[in-house]
Amino acid sequence: MQVTPLGDSTLVLTLGDSIDEDTLTRVQSACAALEAAALPAVTELVPAYTTVTLFYDPAAAAAAGAPARDIAGWLGVRVLQAAERAVSRPPALPGRVIEIPICYEREYAPDLAEVAERTGLAAAEIVRLHLAAEYLVYLVGFAPGFPYMGGLPAQLAIPRRPVPRKRVPPGSVGIIGAQCGIYPIETPAGWNLIGRTPRPLFRPAHEPPVLLQAGDRVRFRRISAAEFEEWEETA
Amino acid sequence: MGGNGVSLTVLKPGLLTTVQDQGRPGYQRHGIVVGGAVDAFAARVANLAVGNDDRAAVLEMALTGPELRAGQDLLVAVCGADFSFKVGGHAASRDRPVAVRRGEVLAFGPARAGARAWLAVAGGIDVPAVLGSRSTYVRARIGGHEGRPLVAGDVLAVGRPGPWATQLWQRLAGGGSRSPAWSIRPETLGRVAGGATVRATRGPEWDHFTPEARQAIFGAEYEVTKDIDRMGMRLTGPALMLKEPREEISAAVNVGVVQVPGSGQPIVLLVGRQSVGGYARIAAAATVDLGKLAQFRPGDRIRFEEIALAHAHELLLARERDFARVRSGLARMGG
Numbered sequence: 426m427q428v429t430p431l432g433d434s435t436l437v438l439t440l441g442d443s444i445d446e447d448t449l450t451r452v453q454s455a456c457a458a459l460e461a462a463a464l465p466a467v468t469e470l471v472p473a474y475t476t477v478t479l480f481y482d483p484a485a486a487a488a489a490g491a492p493a494r495d496i497a498g499w500l501g502v503r504v505l506q507a508a509e510r511a512v513s514r515p516p517a518l519p520g521r522v523i524e525i526p527i528c529y530e531r532e533y534a535p536d537l538a539e540v541a542e543r544t545g546l547a548a549a550e551i552v553r554l555h556l557a558a559e560y561l562v563y564l565v566g567f568a569p570g571f572p573y574m575g576g577l578p579a580q581l582a583i584p585r586r587p588v589p590r591k592r593v594p595p596g597s598v599g600i601i602g603a604q605c606g607i608y609p610i611e612t613p614a615g616w617n618l619i620g621r622t623p624r625p626l627f628r629p630a631h632e633p634p635v636l637l638q639a640g641d642r643v644r645f646r647r648i649s650a651a652e653f654e655e656w657e658e659t660a
Numbered sequence: 661m662g663g664n665g666v667s668l669t670v671l672k673p674g675l676l677t678t679v680q681d682q683g684r685p686g687y688q689r690h691g692i693v694v695g696g697a698v699d700a701f702a703a704r705v706a707n708l709a710v711g712n713d714d715r716a717a718v719l720e721m722a723l724t725g726p727e728l729r730a731g732q733d734l735l736v737a738v739c740g741a742d743f744s745f746k747v748g749g750h751a752a753s754r755d756r757p758v759a760v761r762r763g764e765v766l767a768f769g770p771a772r773a774g775a776r777a778w779l780a781v782a783g784g785i786d787v788p789a790v791l792g793s794r795s796t797y798v799r800a801r802i803g804g805h806e807g808r809p810l811v812a813g814d815v816l817a818v819g820r821p822g823p824w825a826t827q828l829w830q831r832l833a834g835g836g837s838r839s840p841a842w843s844i845r846p847e848t849l850g851r852v853a854g855g856a857t858v859r860a861t862r863g864p865e866w867d868h869f870t871p872e873a874r875q876a877i878f879g880a881e882y883e884v885t886k887d888i889d890r891m892g893m894r895l896t897g898p899a900l901m902l903k904e905p906r907e908e909i910s911a912a913v914n915v916g917v918v919q920v921p922g923s924g925q926p927i928v929l930l931v932g933r934q935s936v937g938g939y940a941r942i943a944a945a946a947t948v949d950l951g952k953l954a955q956f957r958p959g960d961r962i963r964f965e966e967i968a969l970a971h972a973h974e975l976l977l978a979r980e981r982d983f984a985r986v987r988s989g990l991a992r993m994g995g
Contacts, residue, residue, distance in 0.1 A: 429864045430861070430864075430969055431863065431864055431913075431914060431917065431941065431944055432861060432863075432914050432916055432917060432944030432945070432946075432947070432972075433861060433944070433946055433947050433969060433972035433973055433976060434914065434947055435912070435914045435944075437864060437911065437912070442909070443909075444909060468685055468686075469685050469686055469688060469689075470689070471688045471689050471912035471935060471936075472689060473909075473910055473911040473912055473936055474909050474910060474911070475909050475911070476909075476911040476912070478911060478912030478914075480685065480688075480914070483947075483973045483976050483977065484976065484977055484980045487973075487977055493970075493973065493974060493977060494970050494974075495970060496970075496973045497969055497970075497973075564910065564936065565689060565690055565691045566691045566910065566934060566935045566936035567691060567934055567935075567936070568691055568799070568800070568934075569687075569690060569691045569692045569800050570690060570691055571691050573910075609691075610799065610800055610801075612799065627800065629790055629791060629800070629802045633690060634687065634690060634692065634791055635690040635691065635692075638689075638690070639689070
């Protein structure tokens with residue numbers, strides 16, 4: 426565990442060097458402990474695969490007693506103290522399981538045929554494998570509510586599209602390497618799109634404003650195009 | 661001066677005029693960018709000049725400014741680049757309060773130098789706060805005016821100005837002048853670096869870069885490419901290579917971070933940056949020089965100067981002291 430500055434108003438707490446569930450658990454518990462510690466001058470915590478990044482206000486730190494010559498050191502010690510206590514007894518991930526409806530029909534799955542070609546699997550087999558797996562959200566980033574999820578079956582591993590799409594419809598479900606992701610808003614997209622969900626992942630009027638958070642588990646449930654449209658109408 | 665009415669009508673929108681404030685912190689873990697004014701400090705100073713709270717919403721303009729008609733008497737202030745600011749057809753000053761009468765047009769042209777400016781209005785631009793901020797987040801279509809840049813015909817409301825601003829407006833109008841004699845330039849608060857030099861600290865992956873790269877980033881001149889927007893700007897110059905290829909694991913980034921993709925050509929992140937990134941970070945601009953980054957245009961030259969982290973903090977504290985001194989001075993002076 427170490428603390429490294431990133432510029433003059435960010436500290437990065439590193440808790441591992443590989444993307445795996447153990448590391449994610451440590452990140453989650455360190456983040457929760459830092460939140461509970463409510464360290465002076467810390468304005469925001471951002472967990473990722475192996476790190477918790479702390480945004481801080483140097484002037485507020487100085488006002489809270491940090492020596493002007495070593496604000497980062499003063500804060501870093503407090504960060505390590507708070508995180509060490511938590512990581513020594515990491516709780517399991519909260520383990521919320523969230524079900525995401527997904528439609529794999531042609532008009533919602535623009536890359537399914539190509540993924541079939543490149544993996545040598547039948548489209549039906551790709552759908553079966555994708556539905557059978559349980560996914561773990563490691564990180565939310567790129568766009569509001571975009572989950573980077575692990576757990577994609579190895580047979581489905583394919584690289585990103587050579588030319589990204591300029592924009593894809595919200596709800597597009599993409600795969601790349603060992604990961605699955607969902608585009609919550611219309612954005613450019615380089616992942617291979619094999620389905621789409623009508624369930625909104627970004628809901629600015631809610632708190633929290635996104636459906637999925639790091640540590641959540643996701644299962645997909647297959648719906649037809651008719652059900653997709655019905656869902657959209659009721660939303 | 662009124663408030664809460666039809667206060668600004670957009671006659672010409674300019675190239676990219678958006679409502680911005682000090683940003684939308686607290687939601688990065690959900691993938692929601694902080695955003696806000698590209699030069700948050702300039703926006704604070706413009707707000708200070710009209711008696712607003714730091715966090716009041718302002719208009720940010722880029723390269724070509726807007727034309728706006730005042731629907732009521734207003735006290736405004738502009739900080740940032742020179743956009744040939746005119747009120748009622750007459751040249752008006754930047755960096756100080758300007759009294760505007762109902763019906764007058766605030767006109768901005770193309771930026772003569774630099775790229776962006778911030779227009780504060782006493783009372784603040786009154787748009788609904790979304791997730792704690794009035795900043796326009798164009799990609800997510802939230803905040804600001806309908807989640808998008810302004811277009812001709814848009815009408816913006818302004819909040820109720822404080823007593824300081826109201827008194828100043830009346831005093832100016834009574835004396836037949838637009839502006840007081842004093843001014844506050846955000847660029848002169850704190851200890852300023854000259855020219856196109858941006859002070860920066862070493863980034864977390866500093867040790868992984870070749871000695872040539874480490875020398876280049878703090879010695880060589882880089883040119884700003886045309887790939888420049890609120891998210892960041894790509895530079896071109898001596899390639900910054902890693903000693904050996906490394907796969908970075910994505911983590912949170914911050915404004916001012918200088919990250920280096922495989923090409924070796926650096927990217928400087930600005931406020932619209934994504935919440936996470938996966939490139940090696942060779943340096944990070946000091947917070948006090950983020951305002952300088954906001955003003956670069958394609959073809960400009962930029963040079964980074966290495967400073968220690970403690971020095972970056974001292975510079976920031978010095979600027980905050982200057983800001984607090986000006987604030988209390990203005991309060992004593994009265995409106």
